[in-house]
Amino acid sequence: MAAPHDSSAAVRRSPTILDVASQAGVSKSTVSNVVRGLPGVSEATRRRVHLAIDQLGYRPNVLARQLVQRRTSILGVVVGDLANPFFAEMAKSVERHAASRGYTAMFCNTEGDSQSELAGVETLLQHRVAGIIFLAFSGDSRLMQETLEHQVPVVFVSCSAEWGDVVSVDDTSGAALGTNHLIECGHRRIAYVSIPELEDQSDVARYEGYAEALRQAGLGPAVRISWSPPSDHASVDGVDRHLLEMFKGPHRATAVFASNDVAAISLQEFADRVSIRVPQDISIVGFDDVPMAGLARIALTTVAQPRDELARLGISTIADRIERKLKGPPRTTLVDVNLVTRNSTAKLAPG
Amino acid sequence: MAAPHDSSAAVRRSPTILDVASQAGVSKSTVSNVVRGLPGVSEATRRRVHLAIDQLGYRPNVLARQLVQRRTSILGVVVGDLANPFFAEMAKSVERHAASRGYTAMFCNTEGDSQSELAGVETLLQHRVAGIIFLAFSGDSRLMQETLEHQVPVVFVSCSAEWGDVVSVDDTSGAALGTNHLIECGHRRIAYVSIPELEDQSDVARYEGYAEALRQAGLGPAVRISWSPPSDHASVDGVDRHLLEMFKGPHRATAVFASNDVAAISLQEFADRVSIRVPQDISIVGFDDVPMAGLARIALTTVAQPRDELARLGISTIADRIERKLKGPPRTTLVDVNLVTRNSTAKLAPG
């Protein structure tokens, strides 16, 4: 009487279209037509079929459908690092917009590692995703080939590559915008700080914008600091130095343009730890405008990316590509950033 | 010569097992055996098949495989709100552990809305996911039935329901731990603050732990504040009041146990805005220990959940369930929380 293990209903397979057909006394194509909402089914049979569906708790098997149609409605989403609030927000937006266009998102967190990026894409491809959205791209060109071979539409959102559609902000001019704010505040020695979590593409472009702004203003030299928080050391133009050296002494930097908000906030954290005051001793501007940056205690001046807009355009681009409403060579869509001024920046104190 | 639209390689379908078979001069079953790494294939043919696979760039169609096997290796993950760093971190851990056990995660952001939770689960079910992991559960019992009808293994991680496996912390004792810390600091009037983003289950359990701790210490009354930041008003034990009233005057609360870190940080933000000092005027303890809580500028004392441990156990539970290594009635696995003391709490100032 008492079975050793509960296995009561475990065997009951989910009903198929055939079960519904016989239950409703029609053929399976008719059921299929009803399910897909095609016209040309009499109201009477339609009702019978729906009744049967409800009675049986029938749920179409998307796998089977997609196998015969030779395309899925799954969108692969390659995310750099979900722990970065910028990506978390983007992922959320992307998922929502995808759903609103009838697609399901399959995420793949790559931790910025091009190894697992490849593995992730491989998995997505095996699942025959309809397209792939990169929210971060390590820039490995082997990957590019893998993907191209399969003719899956690809869109790079907030990152880029030449071989796919791109929807992003202009990193270079965005960085220039942030850097110019610092210059307008009177700063003359401004450093650029980046952390390894940011993919190279954006890093390079933002550095470029920073350096260019400096050049335009007749300032220099550009200083690139590559830092792995929470270390006290960093690579400054290639040589290892204590971070503190950068912000002490007569030649100290009075301002920093950080490659993204995570870097900026880490730097702020470092500054707090070693009693460098922000913004009195150094001004800091970030990039992204993550929600956290808006907290009064963080109050980070930053270059804001319109996340939802990026996500919306990204989905719309790839959906059009998949549905062949968009053809031809890769398109690039740039959206505007804007500067959000908060308390991490201030006019340079005279003297 | 020049086609109106680029369609060069767009027609080349991806190679199937049959293509590989003929290329290698064997039958498709042999290819299948090779692909799946089954024994009983001569080394010579194995090599020929692998060669053909590489030449053709063959990639098995997971859909077809899963259709015939009648089970997928996709895990559905229902996330409350990816914008909450706690969930973002959990999602990341879950994805990683899932991958390490051979499963792919399909996320579903529900924004805490039981409507879209239902829609999401419906989609997951149509995709015949092997199991569903709830990282947040609104508690809608209609959903429960939908899911149960299909006999998909379900595990609730960091949330709970009676009808599935549960892996979580003990919210009640966790809340008591946090509240007791406040009591030990000398606080006598301690309020409980929650925000709508937190699902009811945890909210109720944490309130219970808070109230119980108060009772045990002979303190009271318990005060429940339901707040939607950034409003200045909140419902206090059901009646609408200005938040400020709670923290001014002789009967003011000197400490708050917040239902989670997001609530705690929002409260801190409010306090900053109205010049209530933390911790001098009020002490605040949160729940979760999101990364942000550790920033010096936030320095939130909080009840830490072992996120990676939760994710690991959750995946392991559902994988065992799917692979039938685990049978019988739902199991509950509780893991320990621990208190992380930072600067948002302090001994009650005498007087």
Add this chain to the structure above:
DNA sequence: ATGAAAGCGCTAACAG
């Protein structure tokens, strides 16, 4: 050790 055949659950012509 390898191959042939029968589906998995569904859609997509095509008949009736």
Add this chain to the structure above:
DNA sequence: CTGTTAGCGCTTTCAT
């Protein structure tokens, strides 16, 4: 309007 017939690409007996 409804039913019949082929597959989609793969796994899985069962023969050989």
